[in-house]
Amino acid sequence: MRPLSRKIFLKISPPGGGDIIGDKERILKALDKKMGKVTLSHEILQKIYPLCRKANWEITLTLVHCERVWEITGVEPGDTTGFHYGLAVDLGSTSVTMELIDLNTGGILGEESILNHQIAYGDDILSRIFYVKGKPLHLKEVQNSTIQCFSELLDILKKKTGVLTQECGIMIVSGNTTMIHFLLGIDPWPIFEAPFAPVFNHTGFFKAQEIDLPIEGFVFCMPSVANYLGGDTVSGLLVSDLHKKEELAMFIDIGTNGEMVLGNKHFLLGGAGAAGPALEGGISANGMKATDGAVDSVMIEDNSLKLTTIGGSRPKGICGSGIVDILAQMLLNGWIDFSGRFNTGITDRIVRRSGEYAVAYAWKKESETGEELLFTQTDISQFMDTKAAANTMVTYLLDSLGVEATEVQRLYTAGAFGTYINLESAITIGLYPDLPRERFVFLGNSSLKGAYALLTNRDLLDEVMILQEEIRYLEFGAATDFLTRMFAARFLPHTDFDLYPTVKAELIKRGRLRL
Numbered sequence: 062m063r064p065l066s067r068k069i070f071l072k073i074s075p076p077g078g079g080d081i082i083g084d085k086e087r088i089l090k091a092l093d094k095k096m097g098k099v100t101l102s103h104e105i106l107q108k109i110y111p112l113c114r115k116a117n118w119e120i121t122l123t124l125v126h127c128e129r130v131w132e133i134t135g136v137e138p139g140d141t142t143g144f145h146y147g148l149a150v151d152l153g154s155t156s157v158t159m160e161l162i163d164l165n166t167g168g169i170l171g172e173e174s175i176l177n178h179q180i181a182y183g184d185d186i187l188s189r190i191f192y193v194k195g196k197p198l199h200l201k202e203v204q205n206s207t208i209q210c211f212s213e214l215l216d217i218l219k220k221k222t223g224v225l226t227q228e229c230g231i232m233i234v235s236g237n238t239t240m241i242h243f244l245l246g247i248d249p250w251p252i253f254e255a256p257f258a259p260v261f262n263h264t265g266f267f268k269a270q271e272i273d274l275p276i277e278g279f280v281f282c283m284p285s286v287a288n289y290l291g292g293d294t295v296s297g298l299l300v301s302d303l304h305k306k307e308e309l310a311m312f313i314d315i316g317t318n319g320e321m322v323l324g325n326k327h328f329l330l331g332g333a334g335a336a337g338p339a340l341e342g343g344i345s346a347n348g349m350k351a352t353d354g355a356v357d358s359v360m361i362e363d364n365s366l367k368l369t370t371i372g373g374s375r376p377k378g379i380c381g382s383g384i385v386d387i388l389a390q391m392l393l394n395g396w397i398d399f400s401g402r403f404n405t406g407i408t409d410r411i412v413r414r415s416g417e418y419a420v421a422y423a424w425k426k427e428s429e430t431g432e433e434l435l436f437t438q439t440d441i442s443q444f445m446d447t448k449a450a451a452n453t454m455v456t457y458l459l460d461s462l463g464v465e466a467t468e469v470q471r472l473y474t475a476g477a478f479g480t481y482i483n484l485e486s487a488i489t490i491g492l493y494p495d496l497p498r499e500r501f502v503f504l505g506n507s508s509l510k511g512a513y514a515l516l517t518n519r520d521l522l523d524e525v526m527i528l529q530e531e532i533r534y535l536e537f538g539a540a541t542d543f544l545t546r547m548f549a550a551r552f553l554p555h556t557d558f559d560l561y562p563t564v565k566a567e568l569i570k571r572g573r574l575r576l
Contacts, residue, residue: 064164065519066125066230070140073118084109101133108136123230125279126519127266134230134278146229149512152236154186159214167517171218178206186239194250204246230278233512237291241282252288284529289333294320295528296511301473310471319451323458332535345440349378356383361390375429382481389486392553399552401441445551452550466494475507491554495561
């Protein structure tokens with residue numbers, strides 16, 4: 062292992078007998094043969110005396126590899142090299158996940174996740190951007206809420222592992238461009254306003270205490286490519302190794318934003334855009350995030366609807382994977398047509414409430430809340446917009462390169478949605494291309510995995526920088542025919558059934574489509 066930080070135990074010859082060089086120079090001289098160029102801050106300089114003398118010049122240094130230079134971030138008496146820890150963080154707009162890693166072994170000692178406290182200032186990123194625009198006090202509130210998330214996770218990990226998390230020498234943070242701006246207390250408005258250039262792409266290494274993070278070491282944030290193509294995508298590419306292979310591949314992370322990269326070892330073409338809250342359950346009155354009680358899968362057999370929930374309890378609402386399932390199942394069984402409109406009279410589950418049709422996936426007696434759980438015609442319409450946007454982004458990326466979807470040999474899906482979704486359902490409604498199923502690779506939380514990869518292997522730092530520079534970014538908003546393409550994709554699975562041969566075959570088999 063070659064982690065981004067190191068702990069080194071030194072037995073240094075004390076001054077005397079004509080050897081009167083300073084303590085700082087004495088330490089740097091002892092490190093010179095092992096580490097090359099090393100620097101230390103005024104803060105560390107203040108700690109050297111009297112610590113070194115009290116420790117009889119037997120000390121342990123913590124150093125962080127800040128690109129080309131090692132920076133001393135900690136000094137302790139005695140040999141503490143057996144206690145060497147780092148932190149990896151996925152800073153998402155909905156939730157924040159943190160891992161505590163033993164940097165001597167690479168072992169993950171603990172992983173915890175909590176909801177992002179920024180939600181108090183807006184469920185979606187855009188609401189938060191408008192909340193802080195030109196208002197320094199509001200910006201500070203959002204930054205503080207982010208730091209509070211980190212502090213809570215550090216405390217939870219400390220209690221569960223017994224490790225003094227505040228002594229960690231290095232933290233790697235992976236998140237989208239806006240989230241990293243909020244973390245650093247930088248107004249992200251330029252991300253949203255033409256010409257859509259963020260205030261920064263790289264944070265470099267900086268002291269955690271500069272932003273009041275309660276750890277003693279340094280923080281490094283994965284660099285962003287563009288306004289909507291953030292460091293979480295760079296992390297995903299690092300995990301997939303897409304950029305090292307000859308085969309044409311695509312990386313897709315669909316959540317509130319749709320982020321995707323197409324390419325191989327010779328080129329990388331990326332794009333991103335707003336997909337909306339639909340895939341996180343945010344469009345429906347009964348929609349919810351993927352937590353206990355959320356409907357996560359749906360099956361219709363013999364015209365009877367069956368479902369499962371996270372945690373196995375009675376349903377409280379429906380999350381993104383459940384929405385994809387219920388739409389696919391209703392399409393295949395004729396409960397909705399190809400435009401997403403309900404076919405009334407086919408089942409008693411299709412009801413009319415408040416002037417519009419809906420499917421009641423849980424009656425009052427079946428739900429945890431004692432209320433009817435509905436997915437309405439309006440909900441379907443909003444989901445179709447999200448699905449069409451995601452589909453069109455994929456198509457536009459492929460067309461920009463002049464290739465067909467069938468030429469993609471590997472499709473990597475990332476994020477919570479890409480992990481838990483039923484692949485067949487996603488293809489049935491046209492969310493993903495209709496490719497042979499063995500070509501799909503589910504990466505899970507690739508944002509967090511990428512942070513871990515860099516934390517435990519400093520050789521990847523150059524690779525991260527190269528990735529950030531080599532991705533050519535396409536602005537979907539600049540495409541004059543984007544809305545026209547979206548309209549074509551606003552059907553299930555698409556207006557062109559030949560793009561979805563396996564779905565077409567299944568619909569024909571079920572009598573839903575004629576040759």
